Amino acid sequence: xxxxxxxxxxxxxxxxxxxxxxxxxxxxxxxxxxxxxxxxxxxxxxxxxxxxxxxxxxxxxxxxxxxxxxxxxxxxxxxxxxxxxxxxxxxxxxxxxxxxxxxxxxxxxxxxxxxxxxxxxxxxxxxxxxxxxxxxxxxxxxxxxxxxxxxxxxxxxx
Numbered sequence: 001x002x003x004x005x006x007x008x009x010x011x012x013x014x015x016x017x018x019x020x021x022x023x024x025x026x027x028x029x030x031x032x033x034x035x036x037x038x039x040x041x042x043x044x045x046x047x048x049x050x051x052x053x054x055x056x057x058x059x060x061x062x063x064x065x066x067x068x069x070x071x072x073x074x075x076x077x078x079x080x081x082x083x084x085x086x087x088x089x090x091x092x093x094x095x096x097x098x099x100x101x102x103x104x105x106x107x108x109x110x111x112x113x114x115x116x117x118x119x120x121x122x123x124x125x126x127x128x129x130x131x132x133x134x135x136x137x138x139x140x141x142x143x144x145x146x147x148x149x150x151x152x153x154x155x156x157x158x
Contacts (some may be wrong), residue, residue: 004006004031009037011115012063012114012115012116012134012136014115014125015114015115015123015131015134016131016132016133016134017130017131017132018130018131019047019129019130019131020039020046020115020123020125020129020130020131021035021085021114022034022035022036023035023110023113024036025078025080025104025105025106025107025110026104026105026106027091027096027102027103027104027105028087028090028091028094028103028104028105030134031133035118035128036050038076038102039047039076039079039125039129041127041129042074042075042127043074043075043076043124043125043126043127043148043151043152044076044077044078044124044125045063045066045074045075045076045077045078045122045123045124045125045144045147045148046080046081046122046123046125047059047063047077047078047079047080047120047121047122047123048079048107048111048114048116048119048120048121048122049079049080049081049082049083049088049108049119049120050082050083050085051081051082051083051085051089051093052083053119053120055119055120055137055138055139056119056120056138056141057093058151059120059138059141060079060097060099061097061099061139062100062138062144063077063079063144064097064098064099064100064101065147066144066145067100067101067102068100070148070152073152074152075148075151075152076102077101077102077105078101078102078104079101079103079104080100080104080107080110081096081103081104081106081107082107082108082110082116082119083106083108084105084108085118087105089100089145090103090116093136118136118137118138120137120138121134121135121136122134122135122136124151126151127151132151133147135150150154
């Protein structure tokens, strides 16, 4: 396999149209859950992030905002800490920013399964548990909300 083929064979787009790869995650509150149990037929945004990532830190308050706004409509947001930052450091950050969306620890192996190479990388999962889209980086919170509304069926397709 050439370098170019290896680069493209390990790209997030290879997950599009497929079931979101299952993983077991330790949530910041200490509970351990499987992705399928967290999803439970709900659409979701799974984002891979780390404390040293500036765009990740910009995105986090928006994720909490959308969590508060749409959790009652069945939408799940899960932020997987793929930098393997310590529980204490993540908890301190969460407390300082008053984050309320689900956050997990120890996600570098999960990021490898999802073929993440830049942060943040976010995956959009439909009610059937399939990856339907992904985004790399953070620059437009309105784009997140538009996609979220599409997934919960409150907005026409783009």
